[in-house]
Amino acid sequence: MHYKTLDAADLRILTHLQSHAKASNHELAEVAFLSPSQCHRRVKRLEELNIIRGYTTQIDPQALGLEVTIFVNVSLDAHGPNPAQRFSDAIKNVPEVIECFSLTGETDYLIKARLPHLKAMSEFLMHRLMSVPGVGSIKTSVVVEEIECAPGLSSKAFDGG
Numbered sequence: 001m002h003y004k005t006l007d008a009a010d011l012r013i014l015t016h017l018q019s020h021a022k023a024s025n026h027e028l029a030e031v032a033f034l035s036p037s038q039c040h041r042r043v044k045r046l047e048e049l050n051i052i053r054g055y056t057t058q059i060d061p062q063a064l065g066l067e068v069t070i071f072v073n074v075s076l077d078a079h080g081p082n083p084a085q086r087f088s089d090a091i092k093n094v095p096e097v098i099e100c101f102s103l104t105g106e107t108d109y110l111i112k113a114r115l116p117h118l119k120a121m122s123e124f125l126m127h128r129l130m131s132v133p134g135v136g137s138i139k140t141s142v143v144v145e146e147i148e149c150a151p152g153l154s155s156k157a158f159d160g161g
Helices: 008-019 025-032 036-048 081-091 118-129
Strands: 068-076 097-102 109-115 135-142
Touching (some): 068 118, 081 109
Antiparallel strands (some): 068 109, 068 135, 097 109
Protein backbone atom coordinates (compact mmCIF):
# COMPACT_ATOMS: atom_id res chain seq x y z
CA MET A 1 0.00 0.00 0.00
CA HIS A 2 1.43 3.33 -0.99
CA TYR A 3 1.04 6.19 1.43
CA LYS A 4 -0.99 8.16 -1.12
CA THR A 5 -3.78 5.57 -0.75
CA LEU A 6 -4.17 6.48 2.92
CA ASP A 7 -6.97 8.89 3.61
CA ALA A 8 -7.29 11.57 6.28
CA ALA A 9 -8.81 9.16 8.82
CA ASP A 10 -5.89 6.72 8.38
CA LEU A 11 -3.41 9.55 8.89
CA ARG A 12 -5.21 10.78 12.02
CA ILE A 13 -5.10 7.23 13.41
CA LEU A 14 -1.37 6.86 12.67
CA THR A 15 -0.50 10.29 14.05
CA HIS A 16 -2.41 9.67 17.28
CA LEU A 17 -1.01 6.18 17.81
CA GLN A 18 2.58 7.42 17.57
CA SER A 19 2.22 9.47 20.74
CA HIS A 20 -0.61 7.47 22.34
CA ALA A 21 0.12 3.80 21.62
CA LYS A 22 -2.18 2.71 24.45
CA ALA A 23 -5.15 4.65 23.05
CA SER A 24 -8.38 2.73 23.17
CA ASN A 25 -10.30 2.02 19.99
CA HIS A 26 -12.98 4.42 21.23
CA GLU A 27 -10.40 7.21 21.65
CA LEU A 28 -8.96 6.52 18.18
CA ALA A 29 -12.44 6.54 16.66
CA GLU A 30 -13.08 10.00 18.12
CA VAL A 31 -9.76 11.33 16.79
CA ALA A 32 -10.37 9.84 13.34
CA PHE A 33 -14.07 10.89 13.23
CA LEU A 34 -15.15 7.27 12.69
CA SER A 35 -17.40 4.81 14.45
CA PRO A 36 -15.54 2.40 16.74
CA SER A 37 -16.19 -0.53 14.39
CA GLN A 38 -14.91 1.41 11.34
CA CYS A 39 -11.85 2.51 13.29
CA HIS A 40 -11.13 -1.04 14.45
CA ARG A 41 -11.24 -2.29 10.84
CA ARG A 42 -8.89 0.53 9.77
CA VAL A 43 -6.36 -0.26 12.48
CA LYS A 44 -6.45 -3.98 11.64
CA ARG A 45 -5.93 -3.17 7.94
CA LEU A 46 -2.99 -0.87 8.76
CA GLU A 47 -1.48 -3.66 10.87
CA GLU A 48 -2.01 -6.30 8.16
CA LEU A 49 -0.35 -4.04 5.60
CA ASN A 50 2.62 -3.60 7.97
CA ILE A 51 2.13 0.15 8.07
CA ILE A 52 1.68 -0.31 11.81
CA ARG A 53 4.55 -2.66 12.64
CA GLY A 54 4.01 -2.82 16.39
CA TYR A 55 3.45 -0.89 19.59
CA THR A 56 6.22 0.23 21.92
CA THR A 57 6.80 1.83 25.28
CA GLN A 58 9.22 4.72 25.53
CA ILE A 59 11.66 4.32 28.39
CA ASP A 60 13.88 7.09 29.72
CA PRO A 61 17.42 5.66 29.36
CA GLN A 62 18.81 7.94 32.06
CA ALA A 63 16.24 6.61 34.54
CA LEU A 64 17.88 3.20 33.97
CA GLY A 65 21.39 4.59 34.41
CA LEU A 66 22.25 4.76 30.70
CA GLU A 67 23.90 8.18 30.73
CA VAL A 68 26.01 7.97 27.57
CA THR A 69 24.68 7.82 24.01
CA ILE A 70 27.16 7.29 21.19
CA PHE A 71 27.10 7.00 17.44
CA VAL A 72 29.72 4.76 15.89
CA ASN A 73 30.69 4.72 12.22
CA VAL A 74 31.96 1.25 11.39
CA SER A 75 34.03 0.32 8.35
CA LEU A 76 34.53 -3.32 7.50
CA ASP A 77 37.95 -4.60 6.52
CA ALA A 78 36.45 -6.69 3.69
CA HIS A 79 33.30 -6.33 1.62
CA GLY A 80 30.83 -8.62 -0.04
CA PRO A 81 27.95 -10.70 1.26
CA ASN A 82 29.83 -12.83 3.79
CA PRO A 83 31.56 -10.09 5.84
CA ALA A 84 28.42 -7.95 5.80
CA GLN A 85 26.22 -10.87 6.87
CA ARG A 86 28.66 -11.91 9.60
CA PHE A 87 28.69 -8.35 10.94
CA SER A 88 24.89 -8.04 10.78
CA ASP A 89 24.40 -11.35 12.57
CA ALA A 90 26.92 -10.49 15.29
CA ILE A 91 25.67 -6.95 15.97
CA LYS A 92 22.09 -8.14 16.52
CA ASN A 93 23.26 -9.86 19.71
CA VAL A 94 24.98 -6.82 21.26
CA PRO A 95 22.65 -5.45 23.96
CA GLU A 96 24.14 -1.95 24.02
CA VAL A 97 23.21 -1.41 20.35
CA ILE A 98 19.90 0.42 20.04
CA GLU A 99 19.96 0.93 16.26
CA CYS A 100 22.21 -0.15 13.41
CA PHE A 101 22.04 0.98 9.79
CA SER A 102 23.89 -0.20 6.70
CA LEU A 103 25.11 2.86 4.77
CA THR A 104 26.51 3.99 1.48
CA GLY A 105 29.44 6.37 1.51
CA GLU A 106 32.60 6.49 3.58
CA THR A 107 31.54 4.02 6.27
CA ASP A 108 29.60 0.79 6.09
CA TYR A 109 27.43 1.01 9.22
CA LEU A 110 26.14 3.55 11.70
CA ILE A 111 25.42 2.29 15.21
CA LYS A 112 23.56 4.05 18.00
CA ALA A 113 24.38 2.65 21.44
CA ARG A 114 23.51 3.58 25.03
CA LEU A 115 25.84 2.92 27.94
CA PRO A 116 25.99 3.76 31.65
CA HIS A 117 29.27 5.75 31.66
CA LEU A 118 32.43 6.51 29.68
CA LYS A 119 34.34 3.52 31.04
CA ALA A 120 31.55 1.26 29.78
CA MET A 121 31.81 3.02 26.42
CA SER A 122 35.50 2.21 26.25
CA GLU A 123 34.84 -1.44 27.15
CA PHE A 124 32.05 -1.64 24.56
CA LEU A 125 34.22 -0.19 21.78
CA MET A 126 37.44 -2.05 22.52
CA HIS A 127 36.18 -5.44 23.66
CA ARG A 128 32.78 -5.90 22.09
CA LEU A 129 32.62 -3.90 18.90
CA MET A 130 36.21 -4.28 17.72
CA SER A 131 35.97 -8.05 18.32
CA VAL A 132 33.04 -8.40 15.89
CA PRO A 133 34.25 -10.28 12.79
CA GLY A 134 35.09 -8.01 9.88
CA VAL A 135 35.33 -4.70 11.74
CA GLY A 136 38.23 -2.76 10.28
CA SER A 137 37.87 0.67 11.87
CA ILE A 138 35.49 2.72 13.95
CA LYS A 139 34.89 6.43 14.53
CA THR A 140 32.85 7.39 17.56
CA SER A 141 30.85 10.50 18.45
CA VAL A 142 29.46 11.06 21.94
CA VAL A 143 26.10 12.79 22.20
CA VAL A 144 26.35 15.98 24.25
CA GLU A 145 22.64 16.85 24.13
CA GLU A 146 19.57 15.31 22.52
CA ILE A 147 17.90 18.12 20.60
CA GLU A 148 15.00 16.08 19.25
CA CYS A 149 14.47 12.39 19.72
CA ALA A 150 11.07 11.22 18.60
CA PRO A 151 10.11 7.66 17.80
CA GLY A 152 8.19 7.24 14.59
CA LEU A 153 7.49 9.78 11.89
CA SER A 154 6.57 13.43 12.06
CA SER A 155 3.00 14.05 10.98
CA LYS A 156 4.60 16.31 8.36
CA ALA A 157 5.98 13.15 6.72
CA PHE A 158 2.42 12.05 6.03
CA ASP A 159 1.45 15.16 4.13
CA GLY A 160 4.77 15.66 2.33
CA GLY A 161 5.40 18.85 4.33
